[in-house]
Amino acid sequence: MKLRAVLVVAAALALGSSALAAPRVGGRAYLVVSASGDTLLERNADERVPMASITKLMTVLVTLEHARLDDVVTVEKQAAEVGESSIYLRRGEQLTVRELIEACLIQSANDAAVALAQYVGNGSISTFVAMMNAKARELGLTETHFVNPDGLDAAGHYSSARDVTRLAEIVMHDPFVRSIVRLRVARITGRVLHTWNDLLATFPGLIGVKTGHTNAAGWSEVAAARGQGVTVYATLLGEPTRSARNADLTELLAWGLAQYRVDPVVSTARVYATAKVPWGKRPLGLVAARQIVRVVRVGRPLVERVVTPMVVSLPVRAGERLGEVRVFDRGKLVARAPLVADRSIGRPGMLGRVGWYAKRTLDHIWSWVS
Numbered sequence: 001m002k003l004r005a006v007l008v009v010a011a012a013l014a015l016g017s018s019a020l021a022a023p024r025v026g027g028r029a030y031l032v033v034s035a036s037g038d039t040l041l042e043r044n045a046d047e048r049v050p051m052a053s054i055t056k057l058m059t060v061l062v063t064l065e066h067a068r069l070d071d072v073v074t075v076e077k078q079a080a081e082v083g084e085s086s087i088y089l090r091r092g093e094q095l096t097v098r099e100l101i102e103a104c105l106i107q108s109a110n111d112a113a114v115a116l117a118q119y120v121g122n123g124s125i126s127t128f129v130a131m132m133n134a135k136a137r138e139l140g141l142t143e144t145h146f147v148n149p150d151g152l153d154a155a156g157h158y159s160s161a162r163d164v165t166r167l168a169e170i171v172m173h174d175p176f177v178r179s180i181v182r183l184r185v186a187r188i189t190g191r192v193l194h195t196w197n198d199l200l201a202t203f204p205g206l207i208g209v210k211t212g213h214t215n216a217a218g219w220s221e222v223a224a225a226r227g228q229g230v231t232v233y234a235t236l237l238g239e240p241t242r243s244a245r246n247a248d249l250t251e252l253l254a255w256g257l258a259q260y261r262v263d264p265v266v267s268t269a270r271v272y273a274t275a276k277v278p279w280g281k282r283p284l285g286l287v288a289a290r291q292i293v294r295v296v297r298v299g300r301p302l303v304e305r306v307v308t309p310m311v312v313s314l315p316v317r318a319g320e321r322l323g324e325v326r327v328f329d330r331g332k333l334v335a336r337a338p339l340v341a342d343r344s345i346g347r348p349g350m351l352g353r354v355g356w357y358a359k360r361t362l363d364h365i366w367s368w369v370s
Contacts, residue, residue, distance in 0.1 A: 020298075023255050025248035028218070028238030031161040032256040035169065035224075035231035038297065040256050044161070048143050049237050051159040052212030052220055053085065053108040055151030057171045058132050060101050063116045064174060066131070069098040071119070078125070079115040084152065084214075086111045087191055098176075099188035105180045106193040108211065110150040117149035125149065141166060153216040161235045168209045168222040168233060181208030198246050199223055203253060207231070219245040225253045229295035232256035259298050265327045266292040266337045272325050273308040277316075277345055284312060285342035286323050292335040294327075303328040308339060314347040 022041050029044035072094050080091040087109040089095075095103075095112075097119070103112035114125065121128030125148070132146040143160035144167075151157070159167075171177050180186070184200050186193045196211045205225045212220045218238040225232055234252040239245035266288050274283040286308050296302065308323035316322075323339035 020255060020258050023248075023251040025236065025251055026239055026244055027220075027236045027248060029161040030234070030236045030248075030252060031165050032232065032234045032252050033165055034256070034260070035233065038259075040232070040259055041252065042161070046143055046160050046162055048158040048160055050153060050157065050214060050217035051151065051164055051237060052153075052214040052217035053110075053151040054159070054164055054167075054210050054212040054220060054222055055146065055149065055157070056104045056108065056113050057164075057167050057210050057222075058135065058146065059113045059116060059149040060104055060177065061167070061171050061174075062128065062131050062135055063097060063101065063120050064176075065135075066120045067097045067116075069096065069101075069176065071097045073097060073100060073115055073119045075111075075115050076118050076123070079111050079118060082111040082114050082150065084110055085196075087193070089115060095189055101176075102180055102183075102186055102188055103191075103193060105177070105210065106183055106186055106195050108196050110152065113150040136163075139166065139170060151212055151214065151217075153214045161237055164222050164237070165233050165235045168224065168235070172207075172209060172224060178208065181210065182206070197221070197223075198242070199249060199253075202246070203250055205257070206253070213242070221245055221249055223249055223253060225257060227257035227260065228262045230257065230260040232259075260295050261298055262293055263296050264291050265294045265296065265302060265335045266290070266325055271342065272306050272339055273323065275309050275322065276311040278311070278314060279347075281314075281345055284316060284322075284345060286339040287342045288325060289319070289321070289338040289340045292327075292337055294334055296329075300329075302334070306339070312341075314345055316341045316345045318342065318344040 028049050029047050031045040032041040033039050075089045075091055075093045077091050080089050085108045087103045089111040100112040100116050103109040117125045117128035129146050136144045141163040144163040145156055145158055147154040147157035184195045199206050207224050207226055209222055209224050219242050220237040222235040234249055234256055236249045268288050268291050271285040271287055273286045277284050305326045318341055320341045321338045322341055325337055325339055327335040
């Protein structure tokens with residue numbers, strides 16, 4: 001880099017329009033976050049409430065850590081007798097762990113959850129529930145406690161919107177889970193599974209994850225949707241009806257995705273700085289060597305830092321690197337690009353240099369006289 005001194009300039013870079021007004025929805029608690037870690041909207045997000053069949057996300061997580069997908073499970077009497085949401089397992093019937101997880105996540109089958117708990121807990125549901133609670137503590141889910149593996153109403157069985165969301169994000173790291181929770185229909189041995197997640201059919205970009213309903217919990221769901229370069233999770237707990245849950249969760253997801261847009265954070269159309277050039281030449285423009293596009297939060301300014309020379313020596317070639325632009329989001333570097341000369345400038349010959357000195361001398365003399 002040809003320079004005599006370095007100039008560092010930091011400035012706020014505003015991209016996008018103002019954020020949209022937050023939706024007004026029902027339910028006992030909700031939380032909207034981005035997968036990148038932004039908390040976008042919340043109400044009572046740390047309140048302990050029943051979470052119904054969202055419980056099965058932890059059932060699946062513990063199962064995946066202690067069993068293989070191809071393991072064969074023999075259904076025991078207690079699993080076959082579990083009521084409410086069910087795939088009607090029969091005592092002595094054999095299914096794989098893979099099939100039982102699909103039944104848990106797609107059709108929210110309570111009997112499948114109990115069958116997995118008995119298998120992983122070596123016949124003891126209480127042993128499995130202890131494993132669930134140990135996992136919750138390990139993950140830092142401080143407002144969560146399990147009493148059963150299926151989510152049926154029970155004293156002391158609760159979670160929070162924040163914990164549920166965190167659990168969903170963790171479970172979605174598993175490729176098998178991601179492939180299952182987006183399915184509306186699936187086939188396992190002797191059965192066809194149908195999802196309870198209505199938004200899979202109505203919300204573009206929805207990729208899961210789990211619904212839940214009991215009398216105490218109301219209608220609840222944690223959902224994930226993918227937009228342009230961003231994934232948003234929305235958890236809504238305790239709606240009075242299925243239709244209200246679907247409508248309000250749709251609003252939360254749409255609003256969350258609208259908080260982001262894809263924008264150029266470094267543009268080749270801008271002159272980021274100018275540098276002085278000797279011998280009376282016009283200042284040199286410094287432009288970005290390439291455009292960089294990032295997903296940005298609407299209404300949140302980025303900080304742009306430009307590092308350039310104050311003066312360059314000649315000759316300079318068009319496209320020669322002479323500085324750098326860096327873009328930060330809340331202190332985190334999100335983009336950097338070289339700044340290059342926007343044109344070539346040659347070093348003047350002997351006559352040109354003599355003429356420049358002569359003109360400079362005359363200017364000085366004239367300033368003294370005047």
